[in-house]
Amino acid sequence: MTSTIRDVANEAGVSVATVSRALSGRRQVSGENLRRVHAAAAALGYRPNLLASAMRSQVTNTIGLVIPQIGNPFFPALIGAIEWQLQTTTRQLLLCDSHGDVDVERHRLQVLLDRQVDGIMISPCDAQRSGEAVRSAALQVPLVQVDRCIRAKATDWVGVDDSVGLQLLVEHVARAGARSVAFVSSLPTNSSARARLNAFVSEAASLSMRPLKPLLGDFTVSWGVAAATDLLECRELPDAVVCGNDLIALGVLRQFHLSGVLVPKDVLVTGFDDIALAELSTPSLTTIRQPHNAIAGEALRLLADRFERPDAPCQRISMVPELVERESTTRSAAAPRLRQDGTHPRRPTRGSKRK
Amino acid sequence: MTSTIRDVANEAGVSVATVSRALSGRRQVSGENLRRVHAAAAALGYRPNLLASAMRSQVTNTIGLVIPQIGNPFFPALIGAIEWQLQTTTRQLLLCDSHGDVDVERHRLQVLLDRQVDGIMISPCDAQRSGEAVRSAALQVPLVQVDRCIRAKATDWVGVDDSVGLQLLVEHVARAGARSVAFVSSLPTNSSARARLNAFVSEAASLSMRPLKPLLGDFTVSWGVAAATDLLECRELPDAVVCGNDLIALGVLRQFHLSGVLVPKDVLVTGFDDIALAELSTPSLTTIRQPHNAIAGEALRLLADRFERPDAPCQRISMVPELVERESTTRSAAAPRLRQDGTHPRRPTRGSKRK
DNA sequence: ATGAAAGCGCTAACAT
DNA sequence: ATGTTAGCGCTTTCAT
Numbered sequence: 093m094t095s096t097i098r099d100v101a102n103e104a105g106v107s108v109a110t111v112s113r114a115l116s117g118r119r120q121v122s123g124e125n126l127r128r129v130h131a132a133a134a135a136l137g138y139r140p141n142l143l144a145s146a147m148r149s150q151v152t153n154t155i156g157l158v159i160p161q162i163g164n165p166f167f168p169a170l171i172g173a174i175e176w177q178l179q180t181t182t183r184q185l186l187l188c189d190s191h192g193d194v195d196v197e198r199h200r201l202q203v204l205l206d207r208q209v210d211g212i213m214i215s216p217c218d219a220q221r222s223g224e225a226v227r228s229a230a231l232q233v234p235l236v237q238v239d240r241c242i243r244a245k246a247t248d249w250v251g252v253d254d255s256v257g258l259q260l261l262v263e264h265v266a267r268a269g270a271r272s273v274a275f276v277s278s279l280p281t282n283s284s285a286r287a288r289l290n291a292f293v294s295e296a297a298s299l300s301m302r303p304l305k306p307l308l309g310d311f312t313v314s315w316g317v318a319a320a321t322d323l324l325e326c327r328e329l330p331d332a333v334v335c336g337n338d339l340i341a342l343g344v345l346r347q348f349h350l351s352g353v354l355v356p357k358d359v360l361v362t363g364f365d366d367i368a369l370a371e372l373s374t375p376s377l378t379t380i381r382q383p384h385n386a387i388a389g390e391a392l393r394l395l396a397d398r399f400e401r402p403d404a405p406c407q408r409i410s411m412v413p414e415l416v417e418r419e420s421t422t423r424s425a426a427a428p429r430l431r432q433d434g435t436h437p438r439r440p441t442r443g444s445k446r447k
Numbered sequence: 448m449t450s451t452i453r454d455v456a457n458e459a460g461v462s463v464a465t466v467s468r469a470l471s472g473r474r475q476v477s478g479e480n481l482r483r484v485h486a487a488a489a490a491l492g493y494r495p496n497l498l499a500s501a502m503r504s505q506v507t508n509t510i511g512l513v514i515p516q517i518g519n520p521f522f523p524a525l526i527g528a529i530e531w532q533l534q535t536t537t538r539q540l541l542l543c544d545s546h547g548d549v550d551v552e553r554h555r556l557q558v559l560l561d562r563q564v565d566g567i568m569i570s571p572c573d574a575q576r577s578g579e580a581v582r583s584a585a586l587q588v589p590l591v592q593v594d595r596c597i598r599a600k601a602t603d604w605v606g607v608d609d610s611v612g613l614q615l616l617v618e619h620v621a622r623a624g625a626r627s628v629a630f631v632s633s634l635p636t637n638s639s640a641r642a643r644l645n646a647f648v649s650e651a652a653s654l655s656m657r658p659l660k661p662l663l664g665d666f667t668v669s670w671g672v673a674a675a676t677d678l679l680e681c682r683e684l685p686d687a688v689v690c691g692n693d694l695i696a697l698g699v700l701r702q703f704h705l706s707g708v709l710v711p712k713d714v715l716v717t718g719f720d721d722i723a724l725a726e727l728s729t730p731s732l733t734t735i736r737q738p739h740n741a742i743a744g745e746a747l748r749l750l751a752d753r754f755e756r757p758d759a760p761c762q763r764i765s766m767v768p769e770l771v772e773r774e775s776t777t778r779s780a781a782a783p784r785l786r787q788d789g790t791h792p793r794r795p796t797r798g799s800k801r802k
Numbered sequence: 803a804t805g806a807a808a809g810c811g812c813t814a815a816c817a818t
Numbered sequence: 819a820t821g822t823t824a825g826c827g828c829t830t831t832c833a834t
Contacts, residue, residue: 096811107821142562143502144811147826168523175544187542189530207497342727372697374729451827462805467829499827502810
């Protein structure tokens with residue numbers, strides 16, 4: 093049924109080696125034979141057996157991606173960028189979700205190695221405890237860390253500069269008049285959480301702001317809700333709540349909203365990542381934009397480089413992120429919410445409310 | 448460096464065949480030899496070469512997944528469910544994004560076939576034009592369609608019953624007092640859009656509601672924004688806007704909000720899918736919940752079944768979906784928004800507009 | 803129950 | 819430039 097290189101060789105009247113050369117283009121083949129081989133291959137509907145090719149050449153044209161949590165929209169966005177760029181090559185993506193569990197992560201890495209992926213991209217779930225598995229994998233195959241990383245600078249890495257990001261955010265809320273500021277984020281078990289926490293503390297200090305004790309849980313909406321609930325139980329709210337990522341910020345916004353706290357009027361709120369829905373929340377969320385495409389591109393480039401020179405020194409590429417200012421920190425432009433009192437010309441609502 | 452089955456055989460003092468049998472467990476091996484093989488394998492840190500195994504046994508332990516758009520949060524959720532269940536097996540996921548493009552999709556399918564995946568799961572981007580590639584692939588390997596499907600009932604399929612979903616939504620807004628209703632969705636080029644449109648039309652008719660001309664674009668937030676803008680330019684708004692999915696609904700909510708239209712007070716809005724952020728919008732979104740885990744589980748089961756009996760008749764498994772009622776259609780519970788005017792958080796509302 | 807040996811389809815020496 | 823041939827590491831007859 094399915095034809096092999098041998099069938100093509102017979103059909104074209106040449107040897108299998110010539111067919112292999114003609115089809116792979118890795119070596120000179122006479123124009124005449126080239127034509128005949130292609131004709132024969134087309135006639136037979138020949139499709140190369142990638143498995144056999146991979147086994148012989150030791151190149152699987154596969155790269156593995158390990159992410160901590162597909163439920164965080166940042167990662168699908170990153171996956172999309174990677175997949176998109178991979179599409180222009182012959183490589184394919186093997187996707188693994190570690191679900192934030194170091195043991196699962198180690199197991200997934202092993203499976204990828206067993207499958208002889210050409211390279212691995214990973215966002216390690218734990219800065220400390222992912223270390224061993226990541227380093228070990230990196231010894232066996234080109235590996236680049238993306239976004240998150242382990243403590244030891246053992247492999248290539250590319251991601252956004254979390255410190256700069258947090259600096260931009262804290263400066264921004266300070267400029268907007270905030271004097272006291274809370275930080276709601278994940279426990280610093282992963283590198284992003286850690287870097288953001290450190291940057292928050294030092295930046296708040298350098299601006300002489302009054303920081304509350306950081307509230308640390310995980311990078312989820314529900315933690316944002318819980319943390320906001322905590323904040324509401326304190327005597328007074330801070331002027332601003334800086335969140336470790338957008339999901340947390342959305343949770344905080346949600347809880348504040350349910351409790352009648354107005355953002356940005358009563359308190360400013362910021363996120364981190366600029367997931368698609370940061371723009372759609374009410375109020376829309378001031379946040380730090382992650383350059384997914386640039387990150388994906390650099391990651392693939394690093395992988396390719398290392399494929400060439402496995403022993404080259406490690407590179408760490410940190411991208412300077414961009415602040416995206418939106419309603420959640422813009423006191424003067426709280427217009428959209430105010431329109432509810434009927435000031436907006438477009439549409440006369442019935443029964444408008446006002447204080 | 449990396450040891451082979453041959454090394455293990457030498458170490459254990461048995462033949463390679465015995466090692467293969469002992470490790471795969473597919474045949475009886477004496478207790479003594481079993482022990483020795485495992486000891487030798489452990490001592491050498493032996494890892495089976497999955498490529499060689501795959502080439503010989505014709506089983507790659509790989510399944511391909513083709514989705515139309517990872518940017519739609521429904522799909523990451525589905526991917527997560529599939530990946531999670533796959534994790535308990537030895538299979539791995541090859542992920543492909545067709546970006547809604549039939550040509551890309553066809554190409555991706557071919558690549559998956561070339562890689563000899565054991566099975567394919569696909570959500571075809573076009574009910575009509577994806578047909579040929581999907582049918583052709585299904586002839587070569589077990590294939591199950593998930594969520595979306597092609598017109599011809601040519602393969603197994605599992606997904607939610609779009610008709611029932613839309614029926615629930617339309618009935619729900621009717622019960623909430625809506626008499627006129629708009630439908631904002633994707634052009635019916637894919638099966639979901641088509642089924643939802645048809646169901647909307649027939650359901651609106653059977654309830655004697657006044658349907659506006661459907662506004663059809665694509666399943667994105669920006670289309671929701673654009674369609675809402677269109678609606679606002681009409682003389683009067685409908686009582687309800689039923690949207691083809693949550694992304695569209697979020698766009699509609701956003702635009703209404705910017706224009707001072709109050710939801711649910713002035714108009715009801717519904718979505719479809721129950722993506723994570725449907726719960727977080729303001730107002731939170733009434734929608735149809737997709738049972739990702741059940742869909743993933745059934746899809747994998749169908750694949751496994753077909754692996755056993757390739758020629759069994761096709762199955763189409765449609766899940767009855769669940770309506771999730773939230774603020775965007777709940778007039779009496781519009782509390783959260785009303786809190787802005789200073790009324791007590793707990794119990795709001797003045798006269799709900801109801802007949 | 804075990805071993806010897808024949809390939810799976812391809813690529814890469816090595817010859818010519 | 820082309821052909822011959824030896825494997826890549828494993829599974830699976832076919833013997834014993």
